[in-house]
Amino acid sequence: MLARKKTVYVGADIITLSDACPRAEAVCVADGRIDCLGSREDVLEYARPGGCEIVDLGGGTLYPGFIDTHSHMSSFSNCLRQVYCGSSLGSIAAVQQALREKAPSIEGEWIVGYGFDDSGIPDKRHMDRHDLDAVSTDRPVLVVHISVHMGYLNSVG
CATH class of the missing domain: 2.30.40.10 (Urease, subunit C, domain 1)
Structure with a gap:
């Protein structure tokens, strides 16, 4: 045996x-x-x-047997330090405002947002660098799409 x-x-x-x-x-x-x-x-x-x-x-x-092979928990913990940019905000202008309001309280150089959904807002378009340049021209700004397969950067970023 x-x-x-x-x-x-x-x-x-x-x-x-x-x-x-x-x-x-x-x-x-x-x-x-x-x-x-x-x-x-x-x-x-x-x-x-x-x-x-x-x-x-x-x-x-x-925690025996507790395995998170797809890392949703770690991804969620990262979002706690980021700006929510989801479609419930209603528009690109509202996303810009949320980023501007939260920016002073964000530690570090980057201003990062998550959850942007171009298909869920009346604008029906992706953001571009001009949208995010309107948020900041001296700090890099990154907004991650809801799919987490693309993101948007300002000129500094």
Whole structure:
């Protein structure tokens, strides 16, 4: 019988996402799957036959099985420091105004907006450098399209 490589994670607040056992002191992973979880003592006793690697997570938090392969959470966190430019603003002029109003509170050189949707406003057109030059001529301005596959820059940008 082939020995399975086991890794035991300890030293963290382990959130299991299970109503039956919402938190654990340790978790054993074998062949990429959660094999066992519970108290540190019980999990180590379970994992030691055949050997195991022990990883101390230094007081962090572990969400077993939580994988964000498409990075929506990190993208959302970036938006918290940016200017909303979505179609609910109603026009390119309103997007320009939102960028101007928020610019003084934005740290760093760039003024960045997100969510612009040319198809959702009466203007029915994409922005151009002239639209964003009207926002600032000394700081770079970038507005990312709602598709996240294109963006608009002013002359400085």
